[in-house]
Amino acid sequence: MPPSHCPCALRPVVPTRAGFALLMHDVEALKPSNTGWLVADVVPDTSAFEWARTEVDPRLPALLAEPQWQPYVVFPGAAADPARVVQAVAPGRRPLFVLLDASWRNAHKMFHRSPYLNHLPVLAFSPEELSRYKLRHPVRDVRLCTAEAAALCLGAAGEERAARALDAWLDVFVARSMAARVNTAPDLQDEAHRRLAALV
DSSP states (O other): OOGGGOOGGGOOOOOOSOEEEEEEETTGGGOTTOOHHHHHHHOSSEEEEEEOSSOOOTHHHHHHTOTTEEEEEEOOGGGSOGGGEESSOOSSSEEEEEEEESOHHHHHHHHHTOGGGTTSOEEOOOOSSOOOOOSSOOSSTTOOOHHHHHHHHHHHTTOHHHHHHHHHHHHHHHHHHHHHHTTOOOOTTSHHHHHHHHHO
């Protein structure tokens, strides 16, 4: 994104009990349309790991084993063993949401080829709203981008302010990215910018 459109000065940081572990496929972290980093912008307890089919970053299992965390893999319940699927966050330990940050096709492969995640509960959502992410074209509108899924996780954990901040941050990021694509100035008074300003 060109400096004229960069929203970094508006970045909201919201302390939360919840944390995130981004498991990123290949060059996903380098794509300008990636929204995983937006999660890290807003939620301080966010870690990122590169996914590989044949090996695992040893820091990830170590994080999952920390006693303060209750990890959940966030993925559609239809793709998982029903015995693993949960619809809500359990009280007690801090929730740690494992997000498979990739295209939907690659995320499906990651879910089934990461045996070190097989012991974790799968947190599944049935979102009522369609994805509003416009920088990529999903196969189905009901498939959410990483930041949208993370906002649902925050809401499920009772972190409503952080969820709203992440939603607004995503919308500002999308608006500025779209403006940069057509070389027009960002609209600082649009709904996304107003919502973000009200939260920060």
